[in-house]
Structures are given as structure tokens and as C-alpha cells.
Amino acid sequence: MISDQAKKEINTWVAKYPEGKQSSAVMQALTIVQKENGGSLTNELKQAVADYLEMPTISVQEVATFYENYNHKPVGKHVVRFCHNISCMLNGSDELISYLEEKLDVKTGEISKDGLVSVKRVECLGACVGGPMCQIGDQYYEKLTKKRIDEILDGLK
Amino acid sequence: MMVDIEIEIDGKVVHGYPGESLISIADREGIDIPRFCYHKKLSVAANCRMCLVDIEGNPTPQPACSTLSSAGMKVHTNNEKAKTAQKAVMEFLLINHPLDCPICDQGGECELQDVAMEYGSDISRFTEGKRIVDDKGIGALIQTDMTRCIHCTRCVRFGAEVAGIVEMGATGRGEDLKIEPFLSEGIQSELSGNMIDVCPVGALTSKPFRYDVRSWQMNSIQTIARHDLVGSNIFTQTHKNKVKRVVARDNESINETWISDRDRFSYQGVNNENRVLIPKIKIEGEWQDTSWDDALDFATNGIKKHAKEGSQFGTLASKNATLEELYLLQKFTRGLGSDNLDYRLDASNPNNAKVLESNISLTELETIDHALIVNSYLRLEQPMINHRIRKATLNGASVSTINAKAFDFNYRISHSVLTSPQNTVATLSGVLKALHDKSSKTLPDYLNSVTVHETHTDIANVLLNAKNPVVVLGEHMNGNTCSDQVAKLVSEIAKASDAKTINASLTGNTHSAERVNFRPDNGKNALQILSSDLTAFALFDVYPNFDCIDSKNAIEHLSRDDAFVVVMNSFDDESVSSFANVILPIASFYETSGTHINVDNIAQSYSASVKSAGESKPGWKVIKVLADLLNLQGFDFTDSSQIADEALSLTPRISEIEVPTSNSKMPNITTVWQYTPYASDVVVRHASSLQQTQIGQMSEASVCKATAKLLKLSEGDLYKGVPVNINESVAEGCVFVHTNLPRQLGVV
Numbered sequence: 001m002i003s004d005q006a007k008k009e010i011n012t013w014v015a016k017y018p019e020g021k022q023s024s025a026v027m028q029a030l031t032i033v034q035k036e037n038g039g040s041l042t043n044e045l046k047q048a049v050a051d052y053l054e055m056p057t058i059s060v061q062e063v064a065t066f067y068e069n070y071n072h073k074p075v076g077k078h079v080v081r082f083c084h085n086i087s088c089m090l091n092g093s094d095e096l097i098s099y100l101e102e103k104l105d106v107k108t109g110e111i112s113k114d115g116l117v118s119v120k121r122v123e124c125l126g127a128c129v130g131g132p133m134c135q136i137g138d139q140y141y142e143k144l145t146k147k148r149i150d151e152i153l154d155g156l157k
Numbered sequence: 158m159m160v161d162i163e164i165e166i167d168g169k170v171v172h173g174y175p176g177e178s179l180i181s182i183a184d185r186e187g188i189d190i191p192r193f194c195y196h197k198k199l200s201v202a203a204n205c206r207m208c209l210v211d212i213e214g215n216p217t218p219q220p221a222c223s224t225l226s227s228a229g230m231k232v233h234t235n236n237e238k239a240k241t242a243q244k245a246v247m248e249f250l251l252i253n254h255p256l257d258c259p260i261c262d263q264g265g266e267c268e269l270q271d272v273a274m275e276y277g278s279d280i281s282r283f284t285e286g287k288r289i290v291d292d293k294g295i296g297a298l299i300q301t302d303m304t305r306c307i308h309c310t311r312c313v314r315f316g317a318e319v320a321g322i323v324e325m326g327a328t329g330r331g332e333d334l335k336i337e338p339f340l341s342e343g344i345q346s347e348l349s350g351n352m353i354d355v356c357p358v359g360a361l362t363s364k365p366f367r368y369d370v371r372s373w374q375m376n377s378i379q380t381i382a383r384h385d386l387v388g389s390n391i392f393t394q395t396h397k398n399k400v401k402r403v404v405a406r407d408n409e410s411i412n413e414t415w416i417s418d419r420d421r422f423s424y425q426g427v428n429n430e431n432r433v434l435i436p437k438i439k440i441e442g443e444w445q446d447t448s449w450d451d452a453l454d455f456a457t458n459g460i461k462k463h464a465k466e467g468s469q470f471g472t473l474a475s476k477n478a479t480l481e482e483l484y485l486l487q488k489f490t491r492g493l494g495s496d497n498l499d500y501r502l503d504a505s506n507p508n509n510a511k512v513l514e515s516n517i518s519l520t521e522l523e524t525i526d527h528a529l530i531v532n533s534y535l536r537l538e539q540p541m542i543n544h545r546i547r548k549a550t551l552n553g554a555s556v557s558t559i560n561a562k563a564f565d566f567n568y569r570i571s572h573s574v575l576t577s578p579q580n581t582v583a584t585l586s587g588v589l590k591a592l593h594d595k596s597s598k599t600l601p602d603y604l605n606s607v608t609v610h611e612t613h614t615d616i617a618n619v620l621l622n623a624k625n626p627v628v629v630l631g632e633h634m635n636g637n638t639c640s641d642q643v644a645k646l647v648s649e650i651a652k653a654s655d656a657k658t659i660n661a662s663l664t665g666n667t668h669s670a671e672r673v674n675f676r677p678d679n680g681k682n683a684l685q686i687l688s689s690d691l692t693a694f695a696l697f698d699v700y701p702n703f704d705c706i707d708s709k710n711a712i713e714h715l716s717r718d719d720a721f722v723v724v725m726n727s728f729d730d731e732s733v734s735s736f737a738n739v740i741l742p743i744a745s746f747y748e749t750s751g752t753h754i755n756v757d758n759i760a761q762s763y764s765a766s767v768k769s770a771g772e773s774k775p776g777w778k779v780i781k782v783l784a785d786l787l788n789l790q791g792f793d794f795t796d797s798s799q800i801a802d803e804a805l806s807l808t809p810r811i812s813e814i815e816v817p818t819s820n821s822k823m824p825n826i827t828t829v830w831q832y833t834p835y836a837s838d839v840v841v842r843h844a845s846s847l848q849q850t851q852i853g854q855m856s857e858a859s860v861c862k863a864t865a866k867l868l869k870l871s872e873g874d875l876y877k878g879v880p881v882n883i884n885e886s887v888a889e890g891c892v893f894v895h896t897n898l899p900r901q902l903g904v905v
Contacts, residue, residue, distance in 0.1 A: 043340065056323035058339040065328040 001048035006032050010052065023055040026063050030070055039079060040071040068122040076111040076118035078156050081135040084121045087128035096132055097121065099146050103153065116156060164230040179221040179232055180208055190234050191243060191272040193250070193357045194309035195222035198414055199318055205250070205309050207272065209242040210234045218242040240276075247277040250307050253288045254358070261305065263359030266372040269307065290335055295324075296343030297849035298350055298422060300367050306336050306360035312352040319415065320346040321547050321567025336360070345851050346567075347540045347834065350421040354405055354414075363402060365425055365846040370396045379406060380763040381753045382420035383477050383746055384841060386664050387519070387541040388755035389416045393424065393747050393766040400424040400747050400767055410520050411755065417540035418850070419834050419841055424747065426843035427770075431729050433742040434771025444734065449741075449772065456723045456739045457786040460493070463721035464693035467494020471686035474500045475698035477838045479751025480669035480760065481797045482776040484804035486697055487675045489780050492789035496680025497691060500670045501663065502704045504635045507682040512644035517627055517657035518757045523548045527623035528556045529616060529656070531647055532581065533631015534564045534895075537834045537852065539661050542629070542756065543567070555623075557616050559584055561633060561829045562859060562893040563886040572619060574612045577891035578637045579823040585646035587613035588620075592653040595621055620654035629659045633829050636706065659756065665838065668754035672809050687711045694722045697776065698743065700839055702732045702899040703832070709901070712736060725779055727770075728839050742773035746840050749775035750797040752805075762801055826864060827891045828877070836897040848897065856896040857882040863889055877901045 002010070009032045013025035029049050034041050046064055050057040064070045071079070080100065084093050097108065100119055104112045111118040127133045130142025141152055161172050166179070166188050173182040178201065183190050193205040203223035210221045213231040218239055221232075233239050251273060258264040290303040310327060313336065317323045322345055324338050338344065344352075352361050375394040382389040382403075389412035394402040403424050405416040436452030437444050447455075464470040472490040474483060483500070490498045501507040517525075522545035535543040543566075550556060550568040557572035558564070559581070576584040586607040591614045593600050620626050628651045634640045644662070651658045663670075676682065681689060687710065694715060705711040715722050715736040724737040727745040734740070743749075747766040754760045769775060777797050784792040794800050835841050835853040847853045858876040865871065865883050874881045878901045879894050887893050 046339075056317075056326075058323055058326035058328075061328050061339050062326045066330045 001044060002033055002052055003036060006036050007052070014053075023053045023059070026053055026055065026060060027067070027069075029053060030060070030064055034070060039075040039077075040073060068120070071120070073109065074111065075120075076116050078117050078136050080117060080119045081122045081125070082108075082119060083123070083125050083127070083131065083133055083135075085124040085128075087124075088131035088133060091131045093132040096144055096146065096149060100149060103149070117153070162226060162228040164226050164228065164232065166232045167234055173226045175227065176225050179210065179224050179226055179230075182226055183221060183234065188234060190221050191247075191276050192222060193268060193272070193307060194311060196311050196314075196355055199311060199314045199355070202310050202314065205307065206246045207243065207250070207276075209239060209246060211236055211238040211242075243276045244278060247273060248282070251277065251281065252283050253304075254307060255287060255304055257305075261302070261359035262300075262362040262367060262372075263305075263356075264371070267359060268357035288332060293337050293341040294343070295338055295341065296349070296364075296851070297846045298364055298418060299344060299353060300362045300364040301360065302362070303336060303360055305358050307358055308334055308336060309357055310336070311355040311357065312336065312361060315352055315355050316346065318551075319351070319544070320348045322346045324349075325352070343851055347418055347537055347852060348415060348544070350418045351405065351415045363422075365422060366402045370401050375401055377404075378764070378766040380747060380766055381761045382416060382423075383479075383666060383751075383753055384419050384423060384664075384838060385417070385539050385541065386661055386668070386756040387412060387539065388753040388759070388761050389420050389541060390761075391416055391420060395767050398767045399428055410518070410757075411759070412541050415541070415544065417834075418847065418852075419540070419837075422847050423841040423844045425845055425847070426840035427745045427747055429728075429843035429845070431843055432745070432770050432773070433726055433729050433740055434773060436742060436772065437740045439738050449774070452739055452741055453782055453786055456741065457783060459721040459738055460693050460695075460723065460787065463719070464493065464495075464691075468497070468680070469691050470495040470693045470695070471497035471681060471691045472499075472695045473502060473683060473686060473697070473699050474498070474670070474675065475704070475838070476500050476502075476663065476665035476667050476670065477746075477840075478666060478670075478697055478776065479749065479797075480666065480673065480754060480804055481751055481800040482697065482780065483666070483670050483675045484673040484800055485777050485780040485784070485792070485794075486695070487673050488791065489784050489789065490695070492784060492791070493787070496677045497686050498675060498677060498680070499683035499686060500667065500675050501635070502683050502699065502701075503706050504640065504683065505706050506638050506640045507676075507684055508641040512641060513630055513648045513658055513660040513662075515659045515661075515756050517659060519545050521657070522546060522627065522659075523552070525549045525623075525625045525627045525657070526554045527619055527626040528554065529620060529626065529628045529650070530556060530558045530560070531585070531628065531630050532560060532633035532637075532643065533629060533661060534560070534562075534633075534831060535629060535631055535661065536564070536566050538632050538664065540834075542659065542661060546627075546629075555619060557619055559588075559616070561888045561891050572612070572615050574616065575886075575888035577888040578633070578639075578827040578829060579825070579890060580888070581634075581637060582639050582642050582646065583607070584613065585643060585650065588616050589646055589650050589653060591617035592620065592650060596653065598653070617654070620650070620656060623654075623656075626654055626656040627659060628654075628656045629661055631661050632664065633831060634662045636828070636830055638823055661756070666753050668756065668758060669752065669760075669804075672754055673804050673807075674809055687714050692719055692721065694720060696722060696724045696726070696733075696737075697780075698726055698839065699724075700726070700728070700730050700733060702730070703836065703839070703842065706900070708732075708899065723783075725776060727773065728843065741779050742771060743776040743779055744769035744773050748773070749777070751777075752797075752801045760801070760805060762798065825890065826868060828894060829891055830894045830896075830900060833895065833897045842897075853897060856880065856898055857894075859884055859887045859893045859895070860891075861885050861887045861889055864892065868892070 010029045013028040014022045017024040046060045050060040108119045132144045133142040171186045192208040194202045203220045208221040209218035211233040292301045312325045375396045377392040390406040390408040393400045435446045438455045555571040559574045587609045590604045590607045591609045630647045701711040702708045722737045724740045725743045748769040750764045752762045835847040858879040870881045879896045
């Protein structure tokens with residue numbers, strides 16, 4: 001279930017914790033297998049992570065559902081993680097998310113028909129000063145407007 | 158060193174230990190503090206906030222469960238500040254809780270209901286929509302209504318800390334937080350029913366009990382669970398002469414506050430339709446219902462006619478019979494001049510000697526630092542004994558096993574030796590020899606030619622390094638034809654390593670059977686009774702197709718034309734009907750008074766919870782009347798407690814018999830036959846919900862590749878009626894059958 005390459009990466013994280021505390025690496029392990037699986041997790045993958053780190057599967061599920069970083073359904077090539085917490089909301093994130101949904105013809109949590117983009121509402125990403133904002137891949141996009149969103153989407157391939 | 162400290166709660170001076178939580182002191186002093194997430198047997202979570210109290214000098218109220226006492230503390234549980242806090246928490250907890258108490262099974266015995274009455278407001282200010290949670294099915298025993306859940310996490314902590322199998326968890330976060338298992342596969346723990354008891358609301362309730370009757374309509378009767386060696390304390394809750402539910406009763410030295418699922422849900426068996434309700438006699442091959450008088454006459458006349466001499470009579474009894482029944486039955490049998498009696502029906506070598514005693518109490522078990530488990534899947538065989546060992550492991554104890562299969566224990570096994578029945582003697586001898594080598598004692602002769610392997614030395618080392626080790630011997634020994642040697646060697650290993658012992662090979666009420674000497678002194682044992690030319694038999698709650706080691710032979714033998722078989726049974730059984738001549742219906746569990754002697758030799762007496770079903774009578778009364786009709790002396794009892802008094806006043810005879818040390822010949826490939834815990838006695842076999850659980854449905858013959866090849870078995874074939882599963886967790890040279898199906902087995 002988990003590739004050798006992924007295991008190797010997970011092991012570097014496991015090595016950072018005391019012996020017997022390998023389950024501390026669960027977040028990194030989930031991130032690694034999610035990335036390898038095209039951006040989302042499956043029950044089987046979570047089970048595999050649990051087995052690999054010798055921890056109960058439900059404990060993996062607890063972590064995986066607590067954090068917004070993990071997707072439990074398949075996602076598009078790019079995930080637009082749109083903040084909807086207080087600063088962004090006050091600056092009009094709701095309207096922008098609706099605009100995004102309309103433009104892509106998707107609802108949050110769905111994938112666009114070309115499979116390129118999916119939209120996710122997330123909790124605060126710590127960039128309140130630049131709200132409304134979103135994250136795509138490792139990149140933050142701040143002070144968003146409809147025009148800016150058009151540009152960003154045009155740039156996605 | 159624990160030092161007593163003084164604190165003040167509500168103006169009352171009370172004592173506690175430094176580091177003791179306020180709630181635990183208050184509980185001891187009878188001061189009421191509301192709580193949901195706190196449970197005395199679980200870790201402190203402090204997430205419900207219901208137990209907020211005011212501590213002088215503290216600006217805000219503090220949770221009493223996680224605040225530790227310190228000298229001079231002044232605590233108020235019911236001043237303005239505390240009350241405001243409690244009322245506010247209550248309001249928050251009720252925001253999402255549905256107002257469905259009238260259709261909730263927990264209604265009337267609900268902690269949330271009680272606390273809301275006492276500490277909550279009369280009206281809700283919340284007008285928004287309440288949240289709804291989808292339910293995941295979690296099996297046949299626990300009904301979930303997770304919309305009612307208040308996220309106290311008691312069930313989650315129970316799984317992680319007590320059951321040792323983490324199944325429930327808190328997924329999502331914020332308003333989306335849900336308590337659920339990973340998948341809807343059903344809970345696997347053998348202690349899962351305790352989650353129902355710990356749940357403070359109606360989120361987890363008993364599925365078999367669902368919508369049956371309201372809690373306030375039932376009577377609660379203190380009684381004892383009879384399925385295992387522990388005799389867990391329980392309440393039977395009855396309504397209109399039926400047991401509707403079983404819940405745990407606290408007894409710190411026996412079952413603490415937990416009971417196994419077998420003890421909790423087996424009552425369904427007693428209510429099963431398959432009971433014998435009317436006395437029956439067989440005339441010219443036809444069964445006829447009849448009156449008690451006629452049936453008893455028929456039985457006594459038959460015994461007189463077929464057993465002209467006492468030695469032609471033999472008695473077999475269930476290991477779950479009460480002390481009173483076993484005592485009277487042996488008195489009856491010996492009164493007839495027979496010494497042919499036994500309860501060890503599943504033993505392939507019911508030797509006369511009782512080689513291994515148990516000499517450690519359940520509470521002491523928590524203090525061991527190493528356990529060696531021999532021939533046992535202890536977790537399923539004796540859940541409460543296993544629970545104590547698990548508690549010891551949480552304090553650092555290690556566990557090693559010598560078993561035919563690597564079982565799924567709920568703690569880590571440090572050393573595991575896989576060994577087939579035919580190699581068990583060699584393995585145990587190896588360990589014993591290694592122990593002798595280490596302590597440089599002189600070797601007894603029979604160990605001279607024994608080979609010691611590294612694995613044997615490993616186990617010997619951990620035993621010798623432990624300060625308080627224990628050796629546990631389990632059920633799989635019974636099928637071993639060298640069982641006397643196995644027991645003897647286990648006893649020698651314990652002696653050589655200064656270990657305590659637990660003999661869990663004979664379960665149920667077998668300590669009572671031993672107490673009243675329900676085994677032959679010079680007469681025939683169970684195997685001999687079922688293979689010699691006796692002509693009259695009494696069977697007491699025995700169902701040979703499940704209970705006897707060689708069921709086919711037993712049934713054939715009892716079906717002989719010249720055999721007269723008096724059966725005292727509580728359940729109807731086709732094979733019994735085929736050989737019996739008279740069936741006298743007897744009371745089942747909870748329908749008769751009796752006494753159970755547990756592994757600590759504690760005799761616990763209980764009274765009947767409900768009247769016997771149909772025309773059935775308590776077993777002791779039936780045996781007494783049979784004895785009276787046969788003019789036997791010494792049966793002048795009017796009450797079962799008189800029988801218990803007499804039985805317990807006698808000192809059991811101890812038969813010192815030398816154990817043979819020569820190897821009896823065993824085949825190259827053997828079978829270990831283990832029933833699921835829900836097929837271990839007739840009552841639990843009829844408990845329908847338990848049968849639907851994962852443990853109850855287990856039926857597979859595990860065998861390793863090499864042995865499968867020798868037996869020409871492939872995956873999915875039937876081995877003695879049980880589907881084959883090829884895996885490498887089984888010792889070479891044996892098939893491990895774990896099943897709920899009746900035995901189709903010659904001896905090993």
C-alpha cells in the first residue's frame with residue numbers, strides 16, 4: 001500500500017522521535033502518502049499508515065479528520081484552499097468562494113469537470129493581514145479579488 | 158509515603174492524599190459533584206466541564222476531576238459562583254442534545270437527565286437547529302444514537318485503557334466532532350458491553366434490550382454470572398418474570414466494575430424458545446409429555462431396573478451446575494453405591510489427580526511483573542482474569558506464551574513459543590530444564606534427555622528475572638492426552654521459578670465440583686463412563702454433541718438398547734432426545750438459587766432472579782426428590798442454603814496421585830479444539846445477539862502451510878466441518894480449530 005520511497009520518507013520522520021513513539025510521525029506520514037496518492041487519502045491508506053506506525057486505525061482517522069490538510073475524497077490536480085475564517089470572511093471571502101464555485105461550476109468539495117481544480121473551505125491559514133486569501137499548493141495568494149482569481153485560475157495547468 | 162492532608166469542602170473538613178483529585182475526595186465523603194466525563198476507573202479528561210467548583214483564591218471555577226487537592230484548600234461546590242458555572246455548562250451541553258427522553262432507552266437512568274434536573278434550567282434559550290449525527294452500526298450488542306452523544310469520551314477511553322482495543326474515537330473537530338469507530342465493522346472487544354454502562358447518556362445502549370421495557374419498571378436483583386472462573390457480580394433486571402437485562406455490580410476484589418459481554422448478554426439464552434418446559438418420557442421410542450410424578454416414577458423405576466448394582470450407574474454433570482446441584486448429585490450417585498461420576502467431559506485424559514492449584518488472587522494478579530500463559534487464549538476464555546493481567550502489563554509487566562497459535566491478546570507478548578499439543582511436553586520440559594540449569598539445581602531424571610532450545614532459555618530467563626511471576630494454564634490442555642504431564646510440568650516450572658499459578662483449564666463452576674469431590678475416587682471417569690458397559694446414566698445439563706470430547710462415541714454409547722438415561726436438562730436438544738429415556742426439565746441460569754466458587758475460592762451464593770420457565774424445577778429439588786423416591790438417606794433439605802452449608806462444611810478429599818511421566822503415544826498431527834466464548838455452555842449458545850458478533854461467528858480451522866500439505870488441505874476446505882484457513886501463526890503439526898460448531902472429533 002505504501003511505496004518504498006514513501007516509507008523511506010516516513011522513516012526519516014520516525015527517526016526524529018524517541019524509540020517506540022513512532023506514532024508521533026503520523027501527520028507527516030499522512031501528508032507523504034496523500035501526496036503520493038494524488039492529494040487524497042483512502043481508508044486503505046489510513047489503515048496502511050496505522051499498520052506501519054503500529055497504532056490503532058481510529059487514532060489515524062482522528063488526526064486525519066481533525067486537520068484540514070487531509071482530503072478524504074479525490075481532489076483535482078490543484079486544490080484551492082480558501083480561508084473562510086473571521087478576517088477573510090469580513091473582507092468578503094464568502095462572495096469570492098461563491099464566485100469561484102460559479103466560475104468552475106463546482107461546489108466546495110467537488111472537482112471541476114476537467115479534473116484540474118477543486119475547492120475547499122479551510123480554517124485560518126494565518127495570513128489574516130492579507131485576507132481574503134487562499135492557498136494553492138505551497139503558495140499563498142492574498143488580497144484576492146474576482147479579477148485576481150481569474151488570473152490565478154488562468155495560470156493553473 | 159502517602160500523607161493525609163486536610164481540605165475543606167462546603168465548610169466540611171475532609172481528608173485526602175496529596176495529589177488526589179477533589180472529585181474523588183468528595184465522592185468518598187458523599188458530597189455530590191455533577192460529572193459526565195469523569196469515571197473512577199478511567200483517566201481524567203476534564204472535557205465536559207460539568208464538575209466545576211469554586212476554589213477560594215482562584216479567580217475562575219476549576220474542574221474538580223482534574224484539580225488536585227493541596228493542604229488548606231477551601232472548595233465550594235454549591236455557592237453562587239459554582240452554581241452559575243454548573244448551570245452554564247449544563248446549558249451548553251443541552252444545546253445539541255435532543256429532547257427525545259420519552260423514546261430513549263436511557264430515560265429514567267440517565268446521568269444527563271438527572272444532572273439536568275438538579276443543575277439545569279427549566280427552559281432552553283436555544284432556538285436554532287440542533288445538530289444531527291449519522292449513526293454507524295457497531296455490531297449486534299450496542300445500539301448507537303450518536304445524536305445524543307455529549308462527547309464525554311468515556312467509551313473512547315474505555316477502549317484504550319480497559320478493553321485494550323482502541324475502536325471508538327473522536328473524529329472531526331468543533332461542531333463536527335463525532336464519536337465513532339473507523340469502519341462499521343462492529344466492535345471486537347470481549348468487554349464491549351461496558352461501554353453501555355459508562356455512557357452517561359442514551360448514545361450507547363443495549364441493542365438486545367432496545368425498546369423492551371422502561372428502566373423503572375424492572376426489579377434489580379443481585380446475582381452472580383456463572384460462565385467463567387471469576388463469578389462476576391451482576392444485577393439481573395427483571396420484568397414480568399423475565400430477565401430483561403444484565404448490568405455490572407461493583408465488587409472491587411472480583412470484577413471491579415466491569416463484566417464480560419458473555420456475562421452481560423447471555424440472559425437471552427435463558428429466554429430462548431428452545432427450553433424444555435414439560436417432563437417427558439420415552440415409551441417404545443415415542444416421546445410423551447407427562448406429569449412430574451409420572452416422570453419421576455418412570456426415572457426411578459428405570460434406575461432400579463437397569464442399575465441393580467450401584468456400579469452400573471454413572472453420572473455426568475455440567476461444569477456450570479451450582480455447588481448445591483453438584484453436591485446433591487454426587488451424594489445421590491454415591492448413595493446408589495456408584496463412584497462413576499465426572500464433570501470433565503471435554504478432557505481427553507480426565508486423570509484422577511488435580512495437579513495444579515490456583516494460588517494467586519485476582520487483585521494480586523495486578524501486581525505481577527511477568528505472566529507465562531500456557532495453552533490458553535486467555536482473553537476470550539477468562540476475560541476478567543486477562544483484564545487483571547493487562548492491568549499488570551500497563552504497570553510494566555511482560556507476558557510470554559506457550560501456545561499452539563499466536564493469539565490476538567490485548568497486550569504485547571514478549572516471548573512466544575508456538576508448540577503443537579504433541580510437543581507441549583517437550584517444550585515445557587525444555588523450559589523446566591533451562592530453569593534448573595540457571596539455578597544449578599540437580600536435574601530430576603526425566604529431564605536428562607530433554608533438549609533445551611534458545612526459546613526455552615528465553616522464557617526461563619524472564620521467569621527467573623521476575624520478582625512476582627505467575628504461570629497460567631488454560632483450556633487447550635484439556636484436549637491433550639498428556640494433560641496430566643502438562644499440568645505437572647507447569648506446576649514444576651512454577652516451583653522452580655517461584656511463580657504463582659492459575660489453573661484456568663477448568664472453567665465455570667469447576668471449583669465447586671472439586672470442592673464436593675465430583676470426580677471418581679476409584680470409579681470411572683467421564684471417558685470411561687462413556688465407553689464401558691454401564692447400564693444406567695444420569696446426565697445433568699449435558700449436551701454431548703458440544704460438551705463431550707468424543708461426542709460421536711458418547712452419543713452412540715448412550716443410545717445402546719440396554720442403557721437407561723435420565724436427563725435433567727434445561728434446553729431441548731435433538732441428540733439428547735435420541736438417546737434419553739426421560740427428560741426432566743430443570744431451571745436454567747437466574748432461575749435457581751445456588752453458589753459459585755471462583756478462582757480465588759470465594760463462594761458466592763445467589764438467589765433466583767425469576768421463576769423457572771414452564772414446569773421446570775430447580776435442579777437441586779429434582780435431585781432431592783429422585784433421592785427420596787429411591788429411599789436414599791441424608792436428603793432432608795428444604796432450602797438450597799442448607800445444602801450449601803453442608804457442602805462447604807466438608808473438607809474436600811485430596812487425592813495424592815503420582816503423575817505418570819511416561820509419554821503416551823500421540824499422533825503426528827493433532828487438533829486443538831476451542832469453542833468461541835459464546836459457545837462455551839448451553840445458555841450462551843442460545844444467546845442470539847452474542848452469536849451475531851464477530852467473536853461469536855468465528856469458525857475457522859487454522860493450519861500452517863506445511864501441515865496443510867501433509868493433510869492435503871487447501872484454503873476453504875472443511876476440516877472436521879470447519880472451514881480451513883492457512884496461515885503461519887499456527888504451530889507445525891497441529892490444526893487449531895476455533896469455532897461455534899459442535900465437535901466432530903474423535904479424541905485429538
